[in-house]
Amino acid sequence: MNGRFVRLGETGRGKVRVTIDGVQVEALEGDTLLTAMLCSVRHARQSEFGAEKRAGFCLMGACQDCWVWTADGERLRACTTVAQAGMSIVTQQPEAQWANLAL
Incomplete structure (x- = not known):
């Protein structure tokens, strides 16, 4: 997978495996889910209001985008x-x- 983020430092921490939408990705110990996700995939979620992909905005818990x-x-x-x-x-x-299954 091609992530949106590229890790430049702190590469010596232990690795953990997380599954995102059925695909296993590697994260480093202490990473937030958003860091782990954006190092592996291009977005955090799909908007509930349309087809747009969301990648987080503030990265600190204020914007509700992740x-x-x-x-x-x-x-x-x-x-x-x-x-x-x-x-x-x-x-x-x-x-x-579930809503998509009904269509």
């Missing part, structure tokens, strides 16, 4: 949640996935 969901449906703010080994994240709102 909401993602666990595989169990729990909503997380990717910029303030530390990536942990074994996490499974989806980037589309679970209700929106």
Whole structure:
């Protein structure tokens, strides 16, 4: 995958694996989910108001632009949640996935 971010420093930290939309990616210990995501993929989620992709805006928990969901449906703010080994994240709102099936 081609990420939006390129890691230039702090490459010596331990690695953890996180699953994003069914694809395993590597993160480094201490990375936020947003850092892990944007080092691996080009966006954090799809807008709930249209087809636009969202990549986070403020990177510090103020703008509400980086909401993602666990595989169990729990909503997380990717910029303030530390990536942990074994996490499974989806980037589309679970209700929106069900709505797409009805079409």
